[in-house]
Amino acid sequence: xxxxxxxxxxxxxxxxxxxxxxxxxxxxxxxxxxxxxxxxxxxxxxxxxxxxxxxxxxxxxxxxxxxxxxxxxxxxxxxxxxxxxxxxxxxxxxxxxxxxxxxxxxxxxxxxxxxxxxxxxxxxxxxxxxxxxxxxxxxxxxxxxxxxxxxxxxxxxxxxxxxxxxxxxxxxxxxxxxxxxxxxxxxxxxxxxxxxxxxxxxxxxxxxxxxxxxxxxxxxxxxxxxxxxxxxxxxxxxxxxxxxxxxxxxxxxxxxxxxxxxxxxxxxxxxxxxxxxxxxxxxxxxxxxxxxxxxxxxxxxxxxxxxxxxxxxxxxxxxxxxxxxxxxxxxxxxxxxxxxxxxxxxxxxxxxxxxxxxxxxxxxxxxxxxxxxxxxxxxxxxxxxxxxxxxxxxxxxxxxxxxxxxxxxxxxxxxxxxxxxxxxxx
Numbered sequence: 001x002x003x004x005x006x007x008x009x010x011x012x013x014x015x016x017x018x019x020x021x022x023x024x025x026x027x028x029x030x031x032x033x034x035x036x037x038x039x040x041x042x043x044x045x046x047x048x049x050x051x052x053x054x055x056x057x058x059x060x061x062x063x064x065x066x067x068x069x070x071x072x073x074x075x076x077x078x079x080x081x082x083x084x085x086x087x088x089x090x091x092x093x094x095x096x097x098x099x100x101x102x103x104x105x106x107x108x109x110x111x112x113x114x115x116x117x118x119x120x121x122x123x124x125x126x127x128x129x130x131x132x133x134x135x136x137x138x139x140x141x142x143x144x145x146x147x148x149x150x151x152x153x154x155x156x157x158x159x160x161x162x163x164x165x166x167x168x169x170x171x172x173x174x175x176x177x178x179x180x181x182x183x184x185x186x187x188x189x190x191x192x193x194x195x196x197x198x199x200x201x202x203x204x205x206x207x208x209x210x211x212x213x214x215x216x217x218x219x220x221x222x223x224x225x226x227x228x229x230x231x232x233x234x235x236x237x238x239x240x241x242x243x244x245x246x247x248x249x250x251x252x253x254x255x256x257x258x259x260x261x262x263x264x265x266x267x268x269x270x271x272x273x274x275x276x277x278x279x280x281x282x283x284x285x286x287x288x289x290x291x292x293x294x295x296x297x298x299x300x301x302x303x304x305x306x307x308x309x310x311x312x313x314x315x316x317x318x319x320x321x322x323x324x325x326x327x328x329x330x331x332x333x334x335x336x337x338x339x340x341x342x343x344x345x346x347x348x349x350x351x352x353x354x355x356x357x358x359x360x361x362x363x364x365x366x367x368x369x370x371x372x373x374x375x376x377x378x379x380x381x382x383x384x385x386x387x388x389x390x391x392x393x394x395x396x397x398x399x400x401x402x403x404x405x406x407x408x409x410x411x412x413x414x415x416x417x418x419x420x421x422x423x424x425x426x
Contacts, residue, residue, distance in 0.1 A: 002295045005034050006288075010338070020334050021284040028284075031291040046290050051283040054238060055167055058157050059282075060275035061241030065248050066108035067271045069219075072252020072259045075117040077216035078103045084212045088203035091193040093126050094139050095186060101143030102182045105150040106223035107244070109157075111332070111369055115144030115377050119384040129199040135192060137381045138395030142185055142403060144377050145366040148332065150178030152226055152240060155336060155362040158282065162289060162340040165354045167237045168230055173359050173421040175227075177410060181363070184402040192398050218251045278333055285337030292341050301346050309350050316352065316411050319343060320364050327368025331376055335365050356417050363407050370400050 009030035013023035025043070032038040069075050082099040086092050097118055104114045118140050126136040148155035151171035160167035204212075225247065226240045235243060252259035259267070308315040327335050340361075347357045369377040372393055382389050410416055 002031070002034065003297055003300055005030055006292070006295070006297060020330075021280045024281075024284040024288045024338070028288045028291045031288075031295050035291075035295060037294075043287060046287040047283050049286070051279050053161055053282075055157060055161050055236075056279065056282060058152070058167075058238040058241040059154055059278055060271065061238070061245050062109050062152055062154055062157075063113075063275050063278075064268065064271035065241065065244035066110050066113040067267045068245065068248035068252055068259065069104075069107055069222075070113065070117050071263060071267055072248060073256045074107070074216075074219040074222070074248065074251060075104055075114075076121055077212075077256075078219050079118070079121045081213045081216040083201065084204050084209045087201040090200060091131075091189060091196060091198065092201055093122060093129060093131060093198075094136070094189040094193055097122050097136075097140050098143050098182050098185045098189065101140075101146050101185075102150065102179065103220070103223065105147040105178060106152075106227065107219070109147055109152040109154045111144045111147040111366065111377055112380055114147045115141060115380045116384055118143060119381050123381075123385040123387075129201075130196075131193075131198050132196065132395070133385070133387055134391040134395030135398075136395070137385050137387050137392045138397070138399055139185065139189055141370055141377045141381045141392065141396050142399035143182075144380070145369050145403070146178050146181050148362055148366040149174045149181060149359070151175065151230070152237060152244070153362065154278075155332065155365060156358065157237065158278075158333060158336050159340055159358050159362060161282070162285065162337060163344045163354065163358065165344075165358050169355045169421065170358050170362075171227075171230060171237060173355050173417050174362070176420045177359055177363060177406070177417060180406050180409075180416070181403055184406050185399055188398050188402040218255055222247050222251075281333055281337055285334075285341075288338070289341035297342060299345070301342060305346055312350060312352055313411060315350055316357070316360065319346075319357075320360060320407065320411065323361060323364045324367065324371075327365055328371045330368070332365050332369055335368060336362070353414075353418060355421060356414055359417050360407060360410055363403070363410070367400065367403050367407070370396055370403075 006027050010023055010027035013026040014020065028043065079096065079100045082096045086095040086099060089095060100118060101114060104117065108114055122140060123136060127133060151174055153171065153174060156170040156174060157167055159165065160170055222244060226244060229235050230237060230240055305315065308318055323339060326339060347354060369375060378389065378392050378396065381387065381392055
């Protein structure tokens with residue numbers, strides 16, 4: 001009964017067109033009324049405490065860093081550097097898209113920001129070279145979802161805060177799976193595009209390659225600084241976000257000189273708007289998370305999943321199937337915020353490593369960014385590239401399936417995640 005009240009109050013509020021943050025509050029209030037403990041003071045205190053969290057400060061800073069990177073030319077230079085190395089191969093612009101997506105993922109942690117930057121730069125080039133636009137748009141969209149997996153990942157920050165899991169360990173554990181996702185896209189692109197008759201970019205000299213790569217040196221240095229700094233314990237993920245902002249601002253203003261002081265207001269305002277939405281969602285979700293715990297919903301979920309508790313692999317497969325189904329209807333952040341407090345007690349009860357679960361959970365939610373009808377990343381590619389949605393959906397399917405295969409491999413072979421984590425965190 002308690003689970004039904006939570007689910008139907010949440011879905012009912014969403015069906016009425018209520019914003020998700022308010023829908024979460026409505027479901028929380030519904031639980032309070034059911035438990036005969038309604039108190040507005042409890043709601044307000046948990047709402048404030050939800051946002052008053054030091055690790056969450058990384059979210060607005062990484063979002064601001066992403067805006068500064070795009071405005072300051074760092075993203076474009078990464079694409080150019082990938083172009084001179086692999087652009088001359090058949091289908092080379094597709095390989096450029098994947099390599100650039102991996103590198104940019106290690107800078108911003110935002111799938112939407114990375115996809116928008118890649119689509120704006122590469123889609124016009126691919127159109128001019130004769131590439132199929134549906135397939136090209138699908139590849140760029142699939143490359144964009146690597147961002148929530150490779151650190152610094154905003155998704156890992158949200159999961160770590162809600163689930164009480166080490167964000168630093170999540171960051172380190174996401175490196176190998178993120179690279180696997182990129183490799184899967186490269187293999188899939190080679191299979192589907194190897195016979196396309198497209199214009200191939202001219203091969204450039206080694207001197208030109210080194211020159212263009214050197215021009216992107218400051219962009220690469222940021223990724224090394226963030227990951228290396230956390231690995232060596234120099235700073236926390238939140239402090240890394242501040243470093244990313246200061247670094248990106250300095251490079252954009254004084255090295256690349258593509259950001260003017262007059263641009264800072266608009267850049268900061270854009271990041272603040274996006275951050276405020278995420279932060280309010282987190283605060284509202286933590287109200288529901290507290291009430292989910294009080295109502296003992298996790299114990300009821302454990303009871304429902306009892307038949308699978310003795311087989312960790314089967315249980316993970318069932319949980320990932322559940323997350324995938326939910327991810328087709330909800331966006332990335334809402335799915336993380338709603339399901340984390342419900343599933344984490346079950347994961348701990350079954351003896352599954354919370355970091356391992358977190359990596360697969362975030363990969364699954366990232367895949368949800370490619371699945372209609374929500375498919376936020378699909379909408380970004382459509383808007384930036386001016387391509388019909390049905391064409392993008394048609395083109396993304398091979399790459400979507402390749403990412404599902406990666407997730408399946410991680411379920412079957414958990415040591416792919418756990419073994420590198422032990423090495424990276426020692």
